[in-house]
Amino acid sequence: MSVLGKPLPSRLTLLKLREQGVLYRNVKRTVEDARNATIQRVRTIIQRLEETRKRAYDYVMAVSQLYGLAESKMGPHQLSLLASFVKPTAQASLVTKDFGGIKFTTLELRGLASPNYSMFGTDSVLDTAMYKLMDGFNIVLEYINLQGLFEMLLARIKEYQRMINAIGNVLLPRINDSIAFIRLALDEEEREDFVRRIIISRLLGGSQ
Template sequence: MAELLNVKPTRMELLNLKRRITLAKKGHKLLKDKQDALVMEFFTIYDEALQLREELNKKMEAAFETLTKAQLEVGTIPLREAALSVKPNREVEIRQRNVMGVPVPLIEAESFKRSAGERGYAFVSTSPLVDISAEKFEEVLDLVVRLAEVEETLKRLAKEIEVTKRRVNALEYIIIPRMEATVKFIKQRLDEMERENFFRLKRVKALIEARSGG
């Protein structure tokens, strides 16, 4: 049996509880709809994250393979000097957007892809493989930024789903049953009080009639 609320068994409390139950059921439906929508959105983004992660793994494998070839061709030291000569990456700006009412990151960044001349290292001491390797790692960076946004969105959606689920369960299994049990108790108590009043009035009437007859 659900635990009862600590209220007085009066008609006013009965009316208040009925109104609260109606509001609680509406709130439960809204939260359940929100939870379902969040779950659908989560799995849509989850599929995107899986695709991005798979693509990133392939691009990283290709980038390191090309880097190894470039290292064999130009040597470790010239390759390291070329890497140190590369101009700093473009800035990344992190803003926010809403997904189903949940604030999630919006990472705004220009593509990391550059032309050979924009990278900053000298062509004399390098080879085309260095350019190809740089290009592949720039593609990796573009994907990393996108994947970071998507995976952080998933984390926040998962947290919101859990919070919403706890609220739905609290309403469904604790709050609403407790209020309904209290309503049932108040009704029973009011019925008992009415019966007691009825019998009390009946006894009073009988006493008055007995005295009038005497």
């Protein structure tokens, strides 16, 4: 490097910079292809995500309304007492799955079953709410997992775009500036060398 922070002008340096330019342009195209493919994956799940979100919302609202009705009939104190005696049966686990070559983590529940609270006097509406909760909870899980996948893909698109911007707006312009600087320096050097040869030739010719 020169004292001005520019590469020292030489044809070897010029060749290396051109090779770097080709390499970074190829990397940029590869990352652009990956970004575009990820955008297509996002588009394939948007409609499914929206449909699942609506189903999950309707399901949660229905269960919530049933639970609210049971609470109004039984009273919050009796429900709290019931909850304190009933042991949870469900176990949550994180499972890695594949979506079009992309690994992502999903949430799974096992052992979801109706709690045993036969020793308590309960309203039938609570039973209805519990059965509805168990029957449709997979809808909520599907929505959670789809939303997680959607956000992960969006984050990956943003990361790809940052890489593309860094290459296109920083690295390649620097390489192009260095190439232009070296070419200008080499051209100037060639002109000076040409003038020098003419002067030497004339001096030698005049001395003969």
